[in-house]
Amino acid sequence: MEQRYPVIRAVAEGSILVEYEEEVSLEVNRKARQLAYGLEQGSFPGLEEVVLTYRSVMVYFDPFRVDGETVRDFIGQVNANLVEIELPPPRLFRVPTAYGSIHGPDLDRVAQHTGLAPDEVIQLFSAQAYPVYFLGFICSLAYLGGVPEALHVPRLATPRPSVPVGSVGFAGPQANILPVETPSGFNYIGRTFVAVYDPREFPPTLIRPGDYVQCPDVSEEEARLAGQKGLGEFVESFQDH
Amino acid sequence: MKAFRIIEPGVQTTIQDLGRWGLMRYGIPTAGAMDQRSLVMGNLLVRNPDKAAALETTLQGLKLQALTRVAISITGADLDPWLNDQPAPQWAAFTMREGDVLHFKRRKKGLRTYVTMRGGIDVPEVLGSRATYVRGRIGAILRAGEILSIGPSEFEAAENVLAVPQEYRPDFNRTDPIQVLMGPQDDCYTPRGIATFLNSTYRISPQSDRQAFRTEGPEIEIAKGPGIISDPIPPGAIQVPGDGKPIVLLRDAQVTGGYAKIAIVARVEMDFLGQMMPGDTIRFQRIDRETALGLLRQEAGRLDEVRKLLK
Numbered sequence: 327m328e329q330r331y332p333v334i335r336a337v338a339e340g341s342i343l344v345e346y347e348e349e350v351s352l353e354v355n356r357k358a359r360q361l362a363y364g365l366e367q368g369s370f371p372g373l374e375e376v377v378l379t380y381r382s383v384m385v386y387f388d389p390f391r392v393d394g395e396t397v398r399d400f401i402g403q404v405n406a407n408l409v410e411i412e413l414p415p416p417r418l419f420r421v422p423t424a425y426g427s428i429h430g431p432d433l434d435r436v437a438q439h440t441g442l443a444p445d446e447v448i449q450l451f452s453a454q455a456y457p458v459y460f461l462g463f464i465c466s467l468a469y470l471g472g473v474p475e476a477l478h479v480p481r482l483a484t485p486r487p488s489v490p491v492g493s494v495g496f497a498g499p500q501a502n503i504l505p506v507e508t509p510s511g512f513n514y515i516g517r518t519f520v521a522v523y524d525p526r527e528f529p530p531t532l533i534r535p536g537d538y539v540q541c542p543d544v545s546e547e548e549a550r551l552a553g554q555k556g557l558g559e560f561v562e563s564f565q566d567h
Numbered sequence: 568m569k570a571f572r573i574i575e576p577g578v579q580t581t582i583q584d585l586g587r588w589g590l591m592r593y594g595i596p597t598a599g600a601m602d603q604r605s606l607v608m609g610n611l612l613v614r615n616p617d618k619a620a621a622l623e624t625t626l627q628g629l630k631l632q633a634l635t636r637v638a639i640s641i642t643g644a645d646l647d648p649w650l651n652d653q654p655a656p657q658w659a660a661f662t663m664r665e666g667d668v669l670h671f672k673r674r675k676k677g678l679r680t681y682v683t684m685r686g687g688i689d690v691p692e693v694l695g696s697r698a699t700y701v702r703g704r705i706g707a708i709l710r711a712g713e714i715l716s717i718g719p720s721e722f723e724a725a726e727n728v729l730a731v732p733q734e735y736r737p738d739f740n741r742t743d744p745i746q747v748l749m750g751p752q753d754d755c756y757t758p759r760g761i762a763t764f765l766n767s768t769y770r771i772s773p774q775s776d777r778q779a780f781r782t783e784g785p786e787i788e789i790a791k792g793p794g795i796i797s798d799p800i801p802p803g804a805i806q807v808p809g810d811g812k813p814i815v816l817l818r819d820a821q822v823t824g825g826y827a828k829i830a831i832v833a834r835v836e837m838d839f840l841g842q843m844m845p846g847d848t849i850r851f852q853r854i855d856r857e858t859a860l861g862l863l864r865q866e867a868g869r870l871d872e873v874r875k876l877l878k
Contacts, residue, residue, distance in 0.1 A: 337751045338831040339859050341801050350796055362592075375589045377799040379823050384799035386591070389860055390867075462797065462823030465703050466594040469797070505594075506704055525693050525705050530593050 332361075334401055340374070340389040342397055344405070345382040350471065350499070354381045355459050359535050360411040364404040367411075370397075378460045378535055380469070416536050418455055418564035419557065421503065421518045423494050423541035424549035425452070429517035432482070432495065436513050439479045447515060448543055450474055455538040455564070456501050465505035465523045466531035470539055473499045485511035492518045492553075494541050503539070505531070516541060519553025520560060532557045538564050569634050570684060570717040573709050577628030577671060580709045582688050583681075584620040587696035591822040597802065598700040598819050601679050601777060601841025605643035607870065608731050609683035611877045612640035612660040619687030619718075620697035622709075624680050626844075630670040631682075633663040637717065638685040642731070644677025644739060644842055659730035677739035677842040686717035700819060702778075735873050739842050744852035746836055747805065748859055752795060752827035756807065760788035764829055765851055769813060773845045777819040780840070782849065786811030787829065797825040803832030803840075805851075815840065815849075835862040 333345045346357045362378040365385060372392030377384040387397050404411070425448045426433050437444045456470035463469075473496045481497040486509060489495075493504045495514035502512060505523030518541060523531050533539065544552070552560070573580070583606065586599020600606035600623055607617045622629070627646055640660045641648050648655040649670045650663070663669065671680060690697050690706070699706030753761060769784035787807050799822065800806075806814045806826040815832065817840065832840060833854060843849065854862075 335751060336856060338748055338801050338803070339834050339856060339863060343751050343799070345798075348796065375592050377591045377822065379798045380796050382796075382798045384801065386801075390864070394856070460823070461592065461594045462799075463594055463821045464596065506702065508702070525595075525703055528694060530590075530595065530694065 332357075332405060334398060336394050337384065340387050342385045342387075342394060342401065343382055344385065344401055347381060350380050350459070352457055352471075356413075357408060358383050359413060360408050361401070361404055363413055364408070364411045365400065368400070368404060370400050377462075379462060380459050413536055414534065416538060416564045417534075417561050418538045418540060419533060420540045420542055420560050420562065421520050421522070421557070422544040422549050422552040422560070423452065423516040423518045424546045425516035425543050429493070430515040431486075432513035433515040436477065436479050436515060440476060442476065447477065450477055451496070451515065452541055452543040455540040458533055458535050458537045458539060460535045461531065461533065464508070465525075466529075466533070467502060467505055468522070468531070468533045468539060470501040471499055473501050479513050481511035482513065485509050489514055490517060492520070492522070494518060503541070516543075517549070519550050520555065520557055521553075522557055532561065568686070568717055568719070569714050570637050570686075571631045571633060571715040573629075573631050573711055573713045573715070574668070575628055575630040576709045576711055577624050577630070578626040580622055580624040580629050581699035581701070582620050582690055582697055582706055582709070583623040583699060584697050585618045586698050586818065587694045590694055591799070594822055595694065595703060596700065596819055596822055598698040598705070598777075599696065600681065600698075601818055602643050602681070602737070602838045604737060604838040604866075604870065606681045606683070608658070608735075608873060609640045609642035609681045610687075611874060612642070612658075612729050612731065613638050613683050613685040615683060615685060615687050619683065620690065621681045621683040621688060622715075624671060624682065625678060627671055627673050630668060633665055633667045633669075634714070635665055637663050639663055640683050641680060642683070643680040645675040646671040646680045647673050647675050648680070656730075658736055678844040679841055684717050686720035689716040689718040702819065729877055731873060732876065735869060737839065737842070741839070744850040745840070746833040746854045746859065746862065747830040747851050748833060748856060749830050749853050750828070752792070753829050755790055755792040755795070755827035756829055757788040757790045760790070760811075761829070763787050764807075764813065765853060768848050768850050771843060771845050771847050771849060775845050777817055779817055779820055780815040780843070780849075782813050782815070784812065787813065793827040794825055795827050797823050800824050800828070801831055803834065803837055804828045805830045805832065817841070833859040833862060835859065835866050
């Protein structure tokens with residue numbers, strides 16, 4: 327039997343998971359973003375927060391203020407009018423990035439794996455604007471997708487125990503900019519000094535799901551100068567396709 | 568007002584409150600006290616709001632000196648606290664005088680102790696909370712020599728009559744199973760795998776911290792995955808990765824992830840989990856959502872009784 331989406335199911339005492347089609351695509355992610363946005367805009371008594379991921383949305387609520395059935399009804403109503411939910415216009419963050427040498431410990435590995443010259447890897451990667459599917463993991467990590475197929479490289483067999491904050495890397499179709507120093511198995515080829523995460527600010531990142539991020543190739547000096555500015559200095563409007 | 572100097576920070580001491588909520592959508596876990604019930608009881612004892620910040624100290628070794636007169640309480644694990652050369656009261660309010668030294672000598676029962684002080688620890692709120700979240704660069708583990716300030720409060724000596732009666736203190740020696748709600752991805756495991764999960768004893772491994780318990784024990788048979796398209800991780804989620812060993816995610820855990828979750832720990836159990844440590848054994852028992860809500864309501868009722876008693 328064909329599965330009908332979305333699948334809505336109770337999780338814990340105060341959480342309900344809504345799942346759209348089981349795939350990573352902008353089309354499916356858009357539905358999840360619309361639902362999350364619609365729920366946040368509409369809100370309802372007892373709503374705690376709405377957490378978006380690739381294809382699913384977790385609705386957290388206070389089970390002593392609102393019962394699960396009522397929450398399901400709210401979800402059903404918003405989902406029924408999904409196509410009418412207009413998302414905020416996407417923006418493009420162009421974050422100056424220094425590639426290679428000490429900032430790109432995996433550049434040679436990527437070059438070897440793809441058969442490209444290191445310069446070609448940088449050019450190909452930095453030319454692309456990557457869509458933000460959602461914010462998650464820790465410290466507002468933006469889950470970027472859409473890495474060109476010519477650059478698809480698996481994760482490291484053994485994750486590095488520590489990768490510096492601001493490192494720019496990818497694995498398979500996914501990319502990220504590390505918001506803090508952390509272990510990671512991605513292939514890191516560059517680094518930005520612009521802070522993408524700042525817990526002293528609300529929200530702790532300016533990047534929103536649905537935005538795009540690009541990492542233009544600049545000199546080390548330019549990258550460091552850019553790091554003295556806030557992320558807000560590097561945002562422009564973006565023409566969505 | 569400067570209130571304490573850390574002489575020795577112990578194994579791990581951080582500032583915690585009830586955590587920062589509503590920020591998982593920005594990829595920020597709640598953090599906060601691992602045993603919130605003990606923190607709240609401590610705050611009640613010194614007449615603080617529930618959410619006032621306190622010290623959470625782990626295992627042993629914390630030694631601090633009072634720089635002024637201050638009403639405090641010690642709740643949570645029994646880490647054998649001494650006030651100068653006398654055993655210090657626990658689950659009761661008392662007054663420290665300038666120069667007094669409080670020392671947690673060794674763990675006897677439980678894992679984490681809360682030192683609450685009237686006025687609460689005064690550090691700036693970050694994203695609406697004073698809770699330390701080390702991985703997120705919010706606060707840090709305390710070091711020797713640091714000075715702690717407390718918030719404004721009219722000084723009053725502790726009221727010695729204030730104590731949490733024995734029957735309301737959590738039982739840190741309990742050995743009954745941890746109650747869990749199955750799902751959301753229990754279909755990634757075979758019926759035999761589910762039976763293994765619910766009928767086995769797991770031992771908490773040394774690689775455990777405020778983020779998660781890893782466990783050792785019988786392997787849970789996987790039907791599919793266990794990699795999934797990354798999705799939200801509710802607090803208390805139990806992931807079972809490819810090695811078939813459950814990982815219980817705690818208050819500092821990542822908020823999204825790509826492993827299937829076989830079950831979620833009932834919310835009412837989270838405080839007790841915060842008192843478990845490597846080497847402890849753990850079993851899981853399934854309950855339904857209604858039962859879990861009932862337990863939560865019951866627990867809230869008990870806390871309200873304590874609230875009235877300490878009024």
